[in-house]
Amino acid sequence: MKRLTFAFFILFSATLRAADPVDVLVQGAEDPEVQEIVAALGPTAEKTTIGPFTFWIGHIGPHRVAVSLTGQAVINCTTSTILGIEEFQPKLIVNQGTSGAQAPYLSLHDIIVGRRALDYGGFVSPVRAPGEGSAPLSWTTLPQQLRDPKTGALLAYPEGFEGDAECIEVALRTRNRMGRVFPGVIGSAHEINLELDRVRWSAQTFGMDVEEMESGHVAALAHAYGIRYIAFRVVSDAPYEGVPFYALAARATALFTVDFLRNLPPLPGTAR
Amino acid sequence: MSRRSLFLVALWCVAVVRGAPASPADVLIVADETVIAPLRGNLSDSVATTRASWTFWSGTLAGKSVVLARSEGDPLNAVAVTTLAIRQHAPRLIVTAGIARAHDPELRSGDLVVSEKFAAIDGMVTEHRELGEGSDGATWQKLPHALMTPGETEVYIDSFPADASAAAVALQLQPRSGRTISGVLGSAHQINREADRIAALRALWGTSSEDTESAHVAGCAKLFGIPAVGLRVIDSDPSEVTALTLQFLEAWK
Numbered sequence A: 001m002k003r004l005t006f007a008f009f010i011l012f013s014a015t016l017r018a019a020d021p022v023d024v025l026v027q028g029a030e031d032p033e034v035q036e037i038v039a040a041l042g043p044t045a046e047k048t049t050i051g052p053f054t055f056w057i058g059h060i061g062p063h064r065v066a067v068s069l070t071g072q073a074v075i076n077c078t079t080s081t082i083l084g085i086e087e088f089q090p091k092l093i094v095n096q097g098t099s100g101a102q103a104p105y106l107s108l109h110d111i112i113v114g115r116r117a118l119d120y121g122g123f124v125s126p127v128r129a130p131g132e133g134s135a136p137l138s139w140t141t142l143p144q145q146l147r148d149p150k151t152g153a154l155l156a157y158p159e160g161f162e163g164d165a166e167c168i169e170v171a172l173r174t175r176n177r178m179g180r181v182f183p184g185v186i187g188s189a190h191e192i193n194l195e196l197d198r199v200r201w202s203a204q205t206f207g208m209d210v211e212e213m214e215s216g217h218v219a220a221l222a223h224a225y226g227i228r229y230i231a232f233r234v235v236s237d238a239p240y241e242g243v244p245f246y247a248l249a250a251r252a253t254a255l256f257t258v259d260f261l262r263n264l265p266p267l268p269g270t271a272r
Numbered sequence B: 001m002s003r004r005s006l007f008l009v010a011l012w013c014v015a016v017v018r019g020a021p022a023s024p025a026d027v028l029i030v031a032d033e034t035v036i037a038p039l040r041g042n043l044s045d046s047v048a049t050t051r052a053s054w055t056f057w058s059g060t061l062a063g064k065s066v067v068l069a070r071s072e073g074d075p076l077n078a079v080a081v082t083t084l085a086i087r088q089h090a091p092r093l094i095v096t097a098g099i100a101r102a103h104d105p106e107l108r109s110g111d112l113v114v115s116e117k118f119a120a121i122d123g124m125v126t127e128h129r130e131l132g133e134g135s136d137g138a139t140w141q142k143l144p145h146a147l148m149t150p151g152e153t154e155v156y157i158d159s160f161p162a163d164a165s166a167a168a169v170a171l172q173l174q175p176r177s178g179r180t181i182s183g184v185l186g187s188a189h190q191i192n193r194e195a196d197r198i199a200a201l202r203a204l205w206g207t208s209s210e211d212t213e214s215a216h217v218a219g220c221a222k223l224f225g226i227p228a229v230g231l232r233v234i235d236s237d238p239s240e241v242t243a244l245t246l247q248f249l250e251a252w253k
Helices: A002-015 A031-040 A073-088 A165-172 A196-206 A215-225 A247-263 B003-017 B033-041 B075-089 B164-170 B195-205 B214-223 B238-251
Strands: A024-028 A046-050 A053-060 A063-069 A092-101 A111-119 A144-147 A154-157 A181-188 A210-212 A228-237 B027-031 B044-051 B054-061 B064-070 B093-102 B112-120 B145-149 B153-157 B180-187 B209-211 B228-234
Touching (some): A024 A247, A063 A073, A073 A092, A073 A215, A073 B214, A215 A228, B054 B075, B064 B075, B075 B093, B214 B228
Parallel strands (some): B112 B180
Antiparallel strands (some): A046 A053, B093 B209
16 A cells, blocks of 8 residues: 555656746636636636645636636635745736625625725724623724835735736726726725624725725735735625625626736736 | 545645645744744754745754744734745644633633634624614624635635644643643634623634634644644743743654
8 A cells, every 4th residue: 555655646746747827816715706717718728726726727818817716715815825826926916706895886796996905804902891892993903914025024004905007907997797897995804794884984994995805815915925916896795785795796707807807918028 | 644644745745846845844833923033043954935925944843843934923924824834844733822812711821722623713794783873893793714625615614623632742731830721712813802892702702712823824724634733821921932832842743
């Protein structure tokens, strides 16, 4: 059995090769968020897995693309993003999917193009004795920090991370087949907020237009690696309007992402 | 050879073939700078690896091949450096160590809480409330993490397991002034100081303590099938955590 096992390792190792770099790493947390994009890769797309994470590699428009099913929230998306970056060395990361509206002007199927994205889940609460309750609107925010490898300093990013300017421009010229398109701010935390006072507090405190669970985390990782980044989030639920979560809204942002990639000129350094 | 061992060796093979200069390690210790720095001073044949914002050091400590990963004290940084270190060193065990705040009112400063299991307590969902009806963090419900598994399936899980044999070793450790207790280590990028919310979190998740990374590191470990154990000292000096981590390394086989 030992010999057989050893032979398996040798065979396993021999059949592997370093992945070729891609131009764009496109992410979605759930199946409905990536299905249309994987389909756009065409029938010759390659599928590969790293640990529990799946990537599909092919072409959309002029770009070599790896589509990544990240899973939801910070543990999944951080792990899969690090693996995706280390494996495929993308020039651009596109994170896209569904979100909850944090601003009353937004309706189902509207898409926010991320001017910036941030983690809004960190906080310090004041000391309150038993019986004094909990008052989230009085909490102090705790911004994401990253260590600057050049200086060694741990820097805080209370505003989050800006989206790539060229990508924002292209995205704002791309049609949303199911709704409107706005530039805005995307907030991430493992939270579903339906208390309208807290929703309004988040919008006022962070400038957030929508909330979801990954974009701000991936933005931090992209910033750390110096990789261009953009996020698109379709409104799939709107607490001001009483619209509950509508999973199929994911199709709108997936189609939008495919159209965006077709509109996006080849990235610098791409072989023609 | 167990399926887990097979997976770890396969992971290591992938890292080697795909260009990461991998060397398998016995233990990956994930902790913030205050805990890691003194350990780093004792690491022989130390090799530092920096990828983007994250650094880990490999070498020998207490007769074991050890990787020290600097977590920076929040879930994102902790998971990022854990992933990078796993990819390069495929450790047999992950130790997340540090200080914590008590959720269990019986805990005292200096007590060591050893992970029975881990709970990522950042997940929450609220009931609908109209404008003017306020917000109450003591009424929020829990939203477990859904970890990705092979086959593109996410599985919701309330808590992440701790390795029973490593936890048994840790339960023999002797803190300077406190007791050693088995408990549930909760983590979130939060510092909760409202007594009613702490009680609500404990009721929802069964937490003994809270810190800012341990359960997220354990969740990352679970993604790769690597056993994890947590050591958390309540309201302590970091040097106590460092000393207990060294004790653990010497005792663990």
